[in-house]
Amino acid sequence: MADLRSPPPPSAASPPRSTTDLFGDPIDAHPLWFRQSSFLHPEFDSEAYIADLRTFVPFETLRSELRSHLSSLKHELVELINRDYANFVNLSTKLVDVDAAVVRMRAPLTEIREKIVEFRVAVEGSLVALQSGLRQRAEAEAAKEVLQLLLDTFHVVSKVEKLIKELPSVAADWSNGDVKPAEKDHLSNGISLQYTENGTNLRETQSMLLERIASEMNRLKFYITHAQNLPFIENMEKRIRNASLLLDASLRHCFVDGLEHRDANVIYNCLRAYAAIDNTSSAEEIFRSTVVARLVQKIIPHNSAGVVGGASQDELDEDYKQIKQYIEKDCKFLLEISSTENSGLHVFSFLANSILKEVLSAIQKGKPGAFSPGRPKEFLKNYRASLDILAHLEGYCPSRSAVTKFRAEAVYIEFMKQWNVGVYFSLRFQEIAGALDSALMGASFVPMQTSHLQSGNTQDLTLKQSVTLLECLRSCWREDVLVLSCSDKFLRLSLQLLSRYSNWLSAGLAARKAGNTGSNPVSEWSISAIPDDFVYIIHDLNCLVANICGDFLGHVIEVLSSCSTEIVDLVKQSILQGGKSLKDLVPLVTNSIIETVVEKSVEDLRQLKGITATYRMTNKPLPVRHSPYVSGVLRPLKAFLDGERSATYLTRDMRDELVQGAAVEITGRYHELAADLVSVARKTESSLQRIRQGAQRRAGASSDVSDHNVSDTDKICMQLFLDIQEFGRNLAALGVEAAKIPAYRSLWQCVAPTDRQNTISF
Known part of the structure; x- marks a missing residue:
């Protein structure tokens, strides 16, 4: 034991021992791969541990670390023993006669154990007996309940049979109302002839008895439900079925008799009886x-x-x-x-x-x-x-x-x-949509008769197609057509009608613009239409929008007034969107009119090419008046505006829009033709000038012979200048300021003399 004693304490003069090295790491620190906590795991396996470490740690290094760890553990053990060495030494002195003490304590403990075992056996026996008694008691209670249920069932069946026997065996016994006391001398459950003597008729008494029987039958059904598959109940099924049939027949007869005599009390009791037996x-x-x-x-x-x-x-x-x-x-x-x-x-x-x-x-x-x-x-x-x-x-x-x-x-x-409301709507759909399709299949416009235009709600519309559209829209919401439960379908049909009309019109305008005469027969009307026909379309579109967004919308909202606010708002928005789709077609129709008028005006503008032949290589003096073709340039536009349809059906704003749009387009085409003419004239003159100068140099003549003469290009530009001045005066007569048209200003800059470039006047 001497080697386990604590070493002598260090002297006060000796310096304390350092536990870290030069770099601050612990002296006995282990590598990161050596984890001491792994040895404490319950499932620690030394062979698996060594096998895992040998894959990346040399065997010698591993053995060195393990030995170092063993040494440190032994050192810890010595320190622990030395720390409590005095108590460790004294332990042997205090443990005196321990075996004798153990023997003395073992005897009472053994005795207590035996008593506990005996008591446990007794308790377990009592518990088994108690559980057996409880089980027998539960079985007895269940048997008692079943027996009580069977007794109740038997008593109820007997009671029902007894009460049914008290019912009249022949319907005629009580179908006529009151009976004499001698006919029946007793009724069950305290109901006697005293009631009839007091004025209560036998029919009411019988209904009360039937109600009671029905109540008992209801109890009987409850008992049978809780006692199914029992032989006793199966033996009583015939009695129960006969009683049920007798009750049904008696109750039916009493109820019929009560209905015939309008006896409220009898009917009430019979209904309660029927309700009782479900x-x-x-x-x-x-x-x-x-x-x-x-x-x-x-x-x-x-x-x-x-x-x-x-x-x-x-x-x-x-x-x-x-x-x-x-x-x-x-x-x-x-x-x-x-x-x-x-x-x-x-x-x-x-x-x-x-x-x-x-x-x-x-x-x-x-x-x-x-x-x-x-x-x-x-x-x-x-x-x-x-x-x-x-x-x-x-x-x-x-x-x-x-x-x-x-x-x-x-x-x-x-x-x-x-x-079958769905089939009804399908028929109405074919009827209404078919009417519009038939009207739109025509190859030309069909203006309405004057007599029709002056009567009815469609007096403002001019074309049969438009009148048919409005009539079809109103048909969807007529009282003799609309089914309120299908209002969503009729709303969709209304929007489809608007879309069909819009597509018919837009397809025709597209075909007219593309010049496709035979691609779609439905669009043939647009190819053969004249500008005056499009006046009808513009007028009808404006009238349709006013009707749809006005009276028609108001009527639909009134019809759907019973619906919620959210639904009414959605319906209103959808109809207004349909009206807007028609309104958006007005500019397209206007552009089609403008294009037709412009094409006719361009036919006169093409005479502008004759100016070159008039002044090229001639000795004509400078022009002093405009060309004759100028008067015909705006003649198609003026003729359109002076027509009866334009004067009757076009509003002032629409006329101004048409005039302004046509004037801009015609002026633009005028500028293109004039600019090309001047450009070609100047190029031609430049080429001729170079040829002339070359010939003069070869002949030795002076090169400034014709410097003071007016060139053909100047004459052409002067003629064009006079023409556009007259054109501007014609535009002013139509209410258009030529100076505000960019193409006219460009044309003025192209042909005007130098001293008048910045001022437009005519």
Whole structure:
């Protein structure tokens, strides 16, 4: 043990030992790849550790590091022992007679262990017994419940049979109302003849008894549901079925008798009985077959083959009026009873499964043609009448939830399916769109007759195509055409009509501009049209835009007033966009008129080429007046403006726009021709001048013989200058300032004398 003792402490004079080297690293620091924490992992494997390190660490280096680590561990162990050496030495002195103490403590511990084992065995036995008792108790409780359920079922079946026996065996016993006390001397559950003696008729008493039986049958159904597949219940099935059949027959007879006598108390009790046994369909069917069918048969008679009896038409308006009267007179009392507040009778749906079902069946058998959309006018009339009677039936619903329930009924859905609104719209689509297509297929414009222009809502329109468009648009929203549930489809049709008209017009203008005469027969009208015809188009476009964005839009918004604000705004925007598409065509039509007029004016401008022949290589003096062709340049434009159609249908602003546009185009063409003429003249004169000068030099003559003569180009420019002055005066007569046209200013600069270049006057 001497080598484990702590070494003598260092003297105070000796310096402390440094733990870092020159570079500040620990002296016993290990490389980064040597991690001491890896030895502490529970899954540490020395062979795998060495195998991993040998791939990049030499074996000698690894062995050196491991030995160094072992040395440091031993050094730590020595330090730990030396730190607590005194306690370590004293430990052996304090452990005296440890074995004897252990023996003394072992005996009581063994005794306690044995007692605990015995107690555990006793507790486990008690627990097993307790669990067995609880299980037996639960089984007994379950058996008791089943037995009680079977007893209750037996008692209820016996009670129902007893109560049913107290019902009259023959319907005639109580169908006439009150009976004499001698006929029956006793009723179950305390109900005696005292009630009849006090004025309560036997029919009401029987309905009360039936309601009680129905309540017991409801209990019986509950018991049977919870006791299925039991032999006892299976043996009673025949009794239960017979009791159910007797109850249904008695309840039906009582309900029919109550309906015949309008006995509210009897009907109320019978309905509660039907509701108790969850057999509402039977009550609805009884009411339909005994009351509603008899009434509807009088209105819409039909035989077994389904042929209408006595009625030659399929109109339903008058039939529905009579049905409403019959409902008010003969059905309202039952509807009021079934809608009694807090009565539990809301489960019945007499409106749908009795009244509407019978009406649908009668129409299908007696007037099947009423559902046919092949005659759109009659179909729409019948459809609206049907919606009206549905609204009338909904008026008998006591609450909003009742209306929702009525609309969700299968009969209601089937009734609405009979009205094939999609086919109706398709027929209307073909009718309306076909009318516009027929009008647009013509090879020429079709002006309206004067008598038609002076009457009706389309008096401002001049062309049949435009009148047809407006009539088709209005047809989409006429009361005798529109189906509100298809308003989105009719809106789309309206926008398609506008698009069709716009495409027809724009395609014709494009064909006219391209000069394609035979590419599209539909566009032939544009090739043969004259400028006066386009006046009609401009006028009609403006009138159509005013009508569509005015009265037509207002009518559509009024029709859709019941829709939400968002929908109305979207409809308004779409129609205004359609009107804008027509408005955007006006400049195209205007340009087509201008192009036609310009082409006619250019025919006179081409005479400008004769000026060169007039003054080239001649001795004519300088011109003093304008050329004759100038007067004809603006003649097509003036003739167009003076025409009857322009004077009648073009507004002042449109006339000014046409004049200004035509003047700019004609002036531009004038400038092109004149500039080319002057350029060619100057080039020709320059060439002739060089030839003349060469000949004179060869002849030895003087080169300035003709320097003081006026050149042919000057004469040509002077003639053009006089012509454009007259042209400017003609433009001024039409209200156009020539000086404001860039092409005219360029032309002036090209031909005007030097001293008049900067001033335009004529």
